[in-house]
Amino acid sequence: MNAIEVRQLTRRFGDFTAVDDLSFSVGRGEIFGFLGSNGAGKSTTIRMLCGLLRPSSGTAVVGGVDVGADPEGVKRRIGYMSQRFSLYEALTVDQNITFFGGVYGLGRERLEARRAFVLEMAGLRGREKTLTRTLSAGWRQRLALGCAILHEPPIVFLDEPTGGVDPLSRRRFWLLIDQLADEGITILVTTHYLDEAEHCHRIAVIDAGRLAAMGTVAELKQLLAGRPIVEVRAGEPVAAMRALEAMPEVEKTSMFGTTVHAVLRAAGAAPGHLVGRLQEAGVAVSSCEVVEPSLEDVFLDLVERSAS
Amino acid sequence: MSLARSAVAVGVKEMRQIGRDRRTLLILLFVPAFFLLVYGYALNFDIRNVRLAVLDQDRSSASRELVAAFVNSGYFQLVGNLTASGEVNDVIDHDEARAVLVVPAGFGDDAATGRPTRVQLIINGDNANTATTVMAYGQSLVAAQSARYEMQARLRRVSGQPTGVGEVATSGAGRARPPSLTVEPRVWYNPELRSTLFLVPGLIAYIAMLTSVVSTALSIVREKEAGTMEQIRMSPVGPVAYVVGKTLPYFAIGLVSALGIVWLSMLLFDLPMRGSWTLLVASIALFLVGALGIGLLISTVAETQQVAFQIALLSSYLPTLMLSGFIFPIASMPVALQQVTYLVPARYFLVALRAIVLKGVGLTAFWPQLVALAVFAAALLGLASLRLRRQWA
Numbered sequence: 001m002n003a004i005e006v007r008q009l010t011r012r013f014g015d016f017t018a019v020d021d022l023s024f025s026v027g028r029g030e031i032f033g034f035l036g037s038n039g040a041g042k043s044t045t046i047r048m049l050c051g052l053l054r055p056s057s058g059t060a061v062v063g064g065v066d067v068g069a070d071p072e073g074v075k076r077r078i079g080y081m082s083q084r085f086s087l088y089e090a091l092t093v094d095q096n097i098t099f100f101g102g103v104y105g106l107g108r109e110r111l112e113a114r115r116a117f118v119l120e121m122a123g124l125r126g127r128e129k130t131l132t133r134t135l136s137a138g139w140r141q142r143l144a145l146g147c148a149i150l151h152e153p154p155i156v157f158l159d160e161p162t163g164g165v166d167p168l169s170r171r172r173f174w175l176l177i178d179q180l181a182d183e184g185i186t187i188l189v190t191t192h193y194l195d196e197a198e199h200c201h202r203i204a205v206i207d208a209g210r211l212a213a214m215g216t217v218a219e220l221k222q223l224l225a226g227r228p229i230v231e232v233r234a235g236e237p238v239a240a241m242r243a244l245e246a247m248p249e250v251e252k253t254s255m256f257g258t259t260v261h262a263v264l265r266a267a268g269a270a271p272g273h274l275v276g277r278l279q280e281a282g283v284a285v286s287s288c289e290v291v292e293p294s295l296e297d298v299f300l301d302l303v304e305r306s307a308s
Numbered sequence: 309m310s311l312a313r314s315a316v317a318v319g320v321k322e323m324r325q326i327g328r329d330r331r332t333l334l335i336l337l338f339v340p341a342f343f344l345l346v347y348g349y350a351l352n353f354d355i356r357n358v359r360l361a362v363l364d365q366d367r368s369s370a371s372r373e374l375v376a377a378f379v380n381s382g383y384f385q386l387v388g389n390l391t392a393s394g395e396v397n398d399v400i401d402h403d404e405a406r407a408v409l410v411v412p413a414g415f416g417d418d419a420a421t422g423r424p425t426r427v428q429l430i431i432n433g434d435n436a437n438t439a440t441t442v443m444a445y446g447q448s449l450v451a452a453q454s455a456r457y458e459m460q461a462r463l464r465r466v467s468g469q470p471t472g473v474g475e476v477a478t479s480g481a482g483r484a485r486p487p488s489l490t491v492e493p494r495v496w497y498n499p500e501l502r503s504t505l506f507l508v509p510g511l512i513a514y515i516a517m518l519t520s521v522v523s524t525a526l527s528i529v530r531e532k533e534a535g536t537m538e539q540i541r542m543s544p545v546g547p548v549a550y551v552v553g554k555t556l557p558y559f560a561i562g563l564v565s566a567l568g569i570v571w572l573s574m575l576l577f578d579l580p581m582r583g584s585w586t587l588l589v590a591s592i593a594l595f596l597v598g599a600l601g602i603g604l605l606i607s608t609v610a611e612t613q614q615v616a617f618q619i620a621l622l623s624s625y626l627p628t629l630m631l632s633g634f635i636f637p638i639a640s641m642p643v644a645l646q647q648v649t650y651l652v653p654a655r656y657f658l659v660a661l662r663a664i665v666l667k668g669v670g671l672t673a674f675w676p677q678l679v680a681l682a683v684f685a686a687a688l689l690g691l692a693s694l695r696l697r698r699q700w701a
Binding site for chain 2: 052072089104105
């Protein structure tokens with residue numbers, strides 16, 4: 001049985017449809033990514049899956065429990081961590097763990113065992129008496145994760161869990177997530193960091209409340225098959241972008257840092273061709289080559305396609 | 309998961325937070341005492357040491373006796389003797405005296421013979437409250453003095469004693485005087501009419517209301533702001549356990565704080581505690597539950613602490629101060645406003661509190677007030693939990 005089974009899930013707020021006919025399933029031990037821009041409906045979906053928000057229509061079964069029928073039953077089977085690392089900042093590390101242990105009804109013995117585990121996992125041993133407010137973001141993030149999995153839930157929801165955290169802590173966090181998945185815990189994570197999405201076993205791209213695409217990273221990249229991406233480095237990237245857009249074989253362009261990515265309409269057009277034409281247009285090109293599509297290329301393609 | 313267990317978890321957490329947040333704890337425990345001191349000493353409607361000037365045109369022993377009666381009462385302080393009526397305007401205008409006592413010539417003679425006579429008391433009316441009080445003091449002093457003269461005159465008539473200067477005036481002695489109708493006021497429970505005694509129960513209501521409404525509302529809205537509320541909503545803790553755990557600590561602090569004010573008032577203001585402590589604690593508890601209900605209701609409306617604080621002030625501070633009978637007697641309000649006071653819980657609490665503390669009467673005397681408080685508590689808590697339940701999931 002799948003850990004999460006979502007069928008035609010829809011949520012309307014008045015005239016606005018925040019989540020529109022969403023269907024997907026997540027297997028046990030899978031890291032499932034929810035990718036989408038702000039306001040795409042990621043958080044609304046999570047809130048429905050956690051039993052906080054009633055679906056307008058459709059069903060969602062989480063850990064074998066129908067969310068619409070038994071929201072309280074769902075809450076006992078899941079862990080939840082939000083981007084705000086919702087801990088009590090005026091309490092110490094230990095007191096936060098004790099509180100969440102109490103909230104989930106952990107007995108004394110189990111709480112102590114789990115406390116040891118969380119302190120170890122978060123690297124907070126020796127800081128039990130530290131006020132949470134004085135911890136760095138990375139530590140607070142790991143403590144929040146620890147509090148969310150204190151009661152050993154089979155399914156964990158992470159709502160943009162890496163906001164405001166330094167890259168090193170982010171890397172460490174994802175290692176922890178991988179470990180949890182290896183232990184058979186199902187993870188559903190929302191993010192708008194595309195590099196992070198690459199950690200996910202499968203990804204659902206959400207746009208305007210609808211499922212725009214779903215699959216592994218490799219599968220998603222296949223969406224751009226037959227339309228090569230050319231990366232151009234030039235002295236004046238903006239001028240290069242304008243010149244590329246004027247060419248008939250270029251479908252669209254987008255800026256990637258200091259380079260320009262051009263999506264070509266069809267395979268076969270040699271990059272050397274473009275260099276010559278760019279130089280004719282007066283753009284000094286330092287390099288021009290076909291590259292593998294990144295997830296960002298795919299995401300931009302999906303979002304722009306649905307916008308037009 | 310048992311409800312009690314999650315409530316305890318939330319309560320312990322809340323206590324730890326309060327303990328850590330020194331500022332809030334200070335506000336909850338010491339600001340009430342501070343309020344009591346400030347209001348207790350400043351909110352005093354008694355008037356003492358009214359500056360009095362005297363224009364004695366009689367200069368008799370009787371006139372001196374009258375002036376002495378004014379000064380010895382403790383309400384008046386003699387600031388000057390005037391010699392001409394032209395000076396009266398002067399001392400009033402320059403606020404050297406709040407009142408001027410004018411004793412006309414011939415006062416002593418009239419007094420000695422029991423003939424009706426008059427003295428004049430001129431009062432600066434720029435402060436109507438003070439003026440009314442001063443007028444009442446003056447009238448009662450003159451009335452007391454007048455009764456003495458009358459008694460003396462009557463005694464002399466009865467004994468047929470020759471009475472010096474007064475002799476000429478007793479020409480009408482044979483005439484029988486009609487018995488005069490007099491009121492002998494006797495004020496119970498607060499014989500000296502000290503306004504502090506009257507105000508302290510109001511202060512208790514006011515302080516208890518303010519601290520418990522504000523602290524409850526703020527502590528819950530703070531959790532909304534910090535996102536911890538959402539975290540708890542994601543957990544199996546239900547709204548009931550959350551609210552019980554969240555409010556119980558503030559209820560306890562409110563109770564301790566309110567009883568502290570009673571105790572401090574007994575110490576500082578000689579507040580008599582004539583009734584039963586059990587009834588007192590029960591009434592305060594009932595009132596506090598209602599106050600927590602208001603705080604809870606506010607927390608379901610407000611999204612930020614700032615808004616919560618403002619609503620809390622408006623809904624608890626102003627009505628309790630203005631419409632509870634704390635400062636302004638309800639009976640002297642316009643009828644429409646009187647109707648509004650029925651919606652102010654402090655109104656009922658005040659009556660009950662005064663009954664317990666000042667009168668020392670039993671439940672039979674004020675049970676309707678407690679019923680009203682219970683209705684308020686139930687309605688507010690019910691409404692708040694209904695709203696919270698809807699927001700919870």
